[in-house]
Amino acid sequence: MSAQQIEYNIxxxxxxxxxxxxxxxxxxxxxxxxxxxxxxxxxxxxxxxxTGGVQLTAAIIGSxxxxxxxxxxxxxxxxxxSIRAFFNLVAGVPTTTRTEDATIIQTRHRIPETPLGxxxxxxxxxxxxxxxxxxxxxxxxTRRMHxxxxxGLMYVKLYEDIAKYGHIAKTYDYPVLVNDxxxxxxxxxxxxxxxxxxxxxxxHIFGAGCEKRIYAIPPHTDVESLGFEDYPFEPQNxxxxxxxxxxxxxxxxxxxxxxxxxAMYACSDSDHCERTAARxxxxxxxx
Amino acid sequence: xxxxxxxxxxxxxxAHALLAKEGxxxxxxxxxGRDAVAGQLPVLVSRVMTEGxxxxxxxxxxxxxxxxxxxxxxxxxxxxxxxxxxxxxxxxPIDTAGLAPQRRVSATFKDIPGGQQLGATFDYTHRLFAxxxxxxxxxxxxxxxxxxxxxxxLGSDALLEPDRAADRTDPEPAxxxxxPTVFPMTRAERLQGLARGDEGFLLALxxxxxxxxxxxxxxxxxxxxxxxxxxxxxxxxxFPVPLGRIxxxxxxxxxxFTGNSDTPAQFTRGYGLVFGRGERKAMSMSLVxxxxxxxxxxxxxxxxxxxxxxxxxxxDNVQAAGFVEHLKLPHYVDFQAELHLIRRLRRDxxxxxxxxxxxxx
Numbered sequence: 001m002s003a004q005q006i007e008y009n010i011x012x013x014x015x016x017x018x019x020x021x022x023x024x025x026x027x028x029x030x031x032x033x034x035x036x037x038x039x040x041x042x043x044x045x046x047x048x049x050x051t052g053g054v055q056l057t058a059a060i061i062g063s064x065x066x067x068x069x070x071x072x073x074x075x076x077x078x079x080x081x082s083i084r085a086f087f088n089l090v091a092g093v094p095t096t097t098r099t100e101d102a103t104i105i106q107t108r109h110r111i112p113e114t115p116l117g118x119x120x121x122x123x124x125x126x127x128x129x130x131x132x133x134x135x136x137x138x139x140x141x142t143r144r145m146h147x148x149x150x151x152g153l154m155y156v157k158l159y160e161d162i163a164k165y166g167h168i169a170k171t172y173d174y175p176v177l178v179n180d181x182x183x184x185x186x187x188x189x190x191x192x193x194x195x196x197x198x199x200x201x202x203x204h205i206f207g208a209g210c211e212k213r214i215y216a217i218p219p220h221t222d223v224e225s226l227g228f229e230d231y232p233f234e235p236q237n238x239x240x241x242x243x244x245x246x247x248x249x250x251x252x253x254x255x256x257x258x259x260x261x262x263a264m265y266a267c268s269d270s271d272h273c274e275r276t277a278a279r280x281x282x283x284x285x286x287x
Numbered sequence: 288x289x290x291x292x293x294x295x296x297x298x299x300x301x302a303h304a305l306l307a308k309e310g311x312x313x314x315x316x317x318x319x320g321r322d323a324v325a326g327q328l329p330v331l332v333s334r335v336m337t338e339g340x341x342x343x344x345x346x347x348x349x350x351x352x353x354x355x356x357x358x359x360x361x362x363x364x365x366x367x368x369x370x371x372x373x374x375x376x377x378x379x380p381i382d383t384a385g386l387a388p389q390r391r392v393s394a395t396f397k398d399i400p401g402g403q404q405l406g407a408t409f410d411y412t413h414r415l416f417a418x419x420x421x422x423x424x425x426x427x428x429x430x431x432x433x434x435x436x437x438x439x440x441l442g443s444d445a446l447l448e449p450d451r452a453a454d455r456t457d458p459e460p461a462x463x464x465x466x467p468t469v470f471p472m473t474r475a476e477r478l479q480g481l482a483r484g485d486e487g488f489l490l491a492l493x494x495x496x497x498x499x500x501x502x503x504x505x506x507x508x509x510x511x512x513x514x515x516x517x518x519x520x521x522x523x524x525x526f527p528v529p530l531g532r533i534x535x536x537x538x539x540x541x542x543x544f545t546g547n548s549d550t551p552a553q554f555t556r557g558y559g560l561v562f563g564r565g566e567r568k569a570m571s572m573s574l575v576x577x578x579x580x581x582x583x584x585x586x587x588x589x590x591x592x593x594x595x596x597x598x599x600x601x602x603d604n605v606q607a608a609g610f611v612e613h614l615k616l617p618h619y620v621d622f623q624a625e626l627h628l629i630r631r632l633r634r635d636x637x638x639x640x641x642x643x644x645x646x647x648x
Contacts (some may be wrong), residue, residue: 006416044414072397082411128498137499137590167550216325255398259435260443 011058012090013086017041021059021214025205028216033130033178034146040212050083052207053125056214057087060121060145067095068102071085073110074269075253079182096271109172111248112274116202118219124187126208129215131175131185151183152210161194161230178217178222192236192251197223242267245276324348333563333569335381336357336485338604339365340464342562343531359608366605374465379518379527381536383560385434386513393437394507395541401434406512407564437509438539438556447508447541447554452477459512470596477579477599478572482561484602486568492592493574503577505557508541536561538569540578547582555584 007023011130016230020224039219043051043058061067071080075097083106084095101115106214116122130261134140145151161169174191178184186194197217198205204217205226227233241248241266243264250272252265267273311318325332325348337345339362347365354360390406407412430555441447464481468476481489496503514534518527532550540557557571557577578592591597601607 008415046410076399077397078405078411082413133499134504136500154636207636253397256396256400256440259400259433259440 008090008092009130010045011061012086013041013055013058017055018059019085021055022032024214025056025059025216028205028214029203029218031182032217032221033184033215034177035213035215037212038214040209041244042246043209044086045083047210048077048127050108050125051108051209052211052214053123053209054083054207055209056123056205056207057104057106058091060123061087061093063093064095065103066101067091067093067202067264068097068099068105069095069107070105070110070112070269070271071108071252073112074270076270079127098275099271109188110192110251110268111189112245113195113267113269116196117199118201120202122202122204124189124204124206125207126185126187126213127210128173129185129187129213131173131183131207137245142279146182149181154183155221155228156202158228158231162228168227168231168233174233175226179221180224181227182211184215184217184223187244190236190251191225194223194225196237199223238265240265242273242276245273247272304403306355306620319352321345321348321352329536330564331356331358333561333565335361335365336563337561337565337568338362338370338485339363341369344563345601355528359604363605363608365489369437370464372528375410375514376519376521377462378530379520381515381533381535382519383515383535384434386511386515388434388511388534389512389534390512391434391509392507392511393509395437395441395509399434399437399440402433408566436512436539438541441508441541441554445551445553448556450546451473468599470599471582472595472599473573474576474580477595478558478560478576480599480602483577484572485607486565486571487605488602488604489571489575490567492578492598493571495590495591495618496574496578501581501588501590501593502543503540503557503574503576504543505540505574506542506576507570508539508556510538510566510569512536512566535565536565536569538566538573539570540570540577551608 009015013021024036027033028036028064032202037247040052041055042139043054045051045054057067067084068075068081069084069087071077071083073082074080087093088095091206094228099112100117100122103114104121104123105116106125108125111122130139130142132151132153135141135157136145145153158168158170161167172188173185174194176184176186176194176197186197199220199222201219203219206215208214222267225233225235237249238252240252242252243251244266245265251268253268254263254265256263267276292505322345325344328351329344331351332344332347335350335358336342338358339347339350339579343346343365346368347361348430350361351358354364372520388404388406390408391401391404393403396483438447442449460479463476463479468480472480495501497505512534514531514532519530520527536541536559538559542557544552544554555577556582557573557575559572559574559576561569561572575592575598578590579595579598581588581593586593588594598623
């Protein structure tokens, strides 16, 4: 007896589910920064490994799309390779590593260094969508706080950081206020990337599979990282240039090179790094 | 005609025969052998060994078969057997830095000395019903590249709290299975309890700490799976002799830092170690270990996972299963007593109600 052949729908999810997610997305876009509940489905990777992002991508991807997937900024990390292979298999769409060639960029933790353009969609994999979660674990409470625009607790946390450490001790998932109304977690992107969300030309959509929430920042929307007049928001920055391509003003990864604590710093955005290095090589060859 | 239920010898014998029949399945299909279970269900066998606190893959496989795949029954069986064994002493601490990893990943650095090694893992297998591709080149990559612990790399910069404070001695750890436990426990005892604890329970607790109930906010510093040598120091010999090799999974979690104006900021750690391949358990264990160290770092205890007594009193699945399942035992006598009381209370209630009505009238 041979095993029954199982065939999957294009894009993996069934059509009703895709429609449900698109409807949720419309609401999310209409109310920037507001977390819209959705009936998250099981997808063939563990919850918390980007199932929200995978569902969003599956719901919006079409045959005209070109998909880029990054994890920690890089196209070549195992999770990124794995998700790209998945959509190549179940959606049959072309994939790319070049930021400007992509129509959809699914990401975990980074916004590409190359500026995003009109028509591009950033899909974020979000583990904890609730910016107030670590201050108040109960969803019933945090929803009330959002409804009442009551964000004092977050300001108190930032104030306590300043009192204790001398500055705000939030390095990633730095809270932002979207369109002057909703407090939003930009997923675990480093605070370095927060300014890229403000008045972006691209659409940013966030999917939290475990937590069953979708939210969005439409293009040309104000996104303000929280701070105080005397202690304004300061994104992280790096003093040294990338050891491979020489870029400055980019986010760097620490790479440990020996057992004695030696390390080098290189771009976390592998696409940006490769192209900057190649351009430098070309220029050198031309002269 | 009503027949009172009597637990006769015959009833028990018949129940056992029926159980054996159910477990055998279709007699036209060959029975699964112990070696097949040990070789083909290694993850299940690992769990039974870990929570059964006995490293013996063949025996664990036998327990799984005997219990028709009921993990908790298999663990009970292994543990019950274990208590019958004489104890000669305790092995030397195993050296996990020296193990040749079959798998080693770190989520904290993109590259580390010795490299990352994916090894045998379900990670990145798309959970699709498709024919597995098992014929690819298998490079176990067990080269003799030294792989220092990631926690030691961070520790050399003092970014991570040391294994133990410099002024702290390392007393012989108590043996949870031989000595009565009294709260509060030492960390060593707690780790023993967690290692024996139920994977599902620890998973849920670990998950709760990640979601904000006693926030521990970790990074997986390192997860490694491989074989280590176990050595035993027999006093009459005066030097440790190797007993053999066991497979273990170790997890070091790096957690949010502590520090204030007096002490510089440092990451803290949580630790997990289990027999065989059991990453989920080792990770859960290290999350809960860190949560339970709340006292050490003067953290407020606000969540279940931070409550030592709560966690360790309920983590043991053999205990929990036994106590929950004891409800199946006859309770005729105590129930009769309760029935008697409730009838009396109801009678009193009605009598009172009756007399109230009379007064109102």
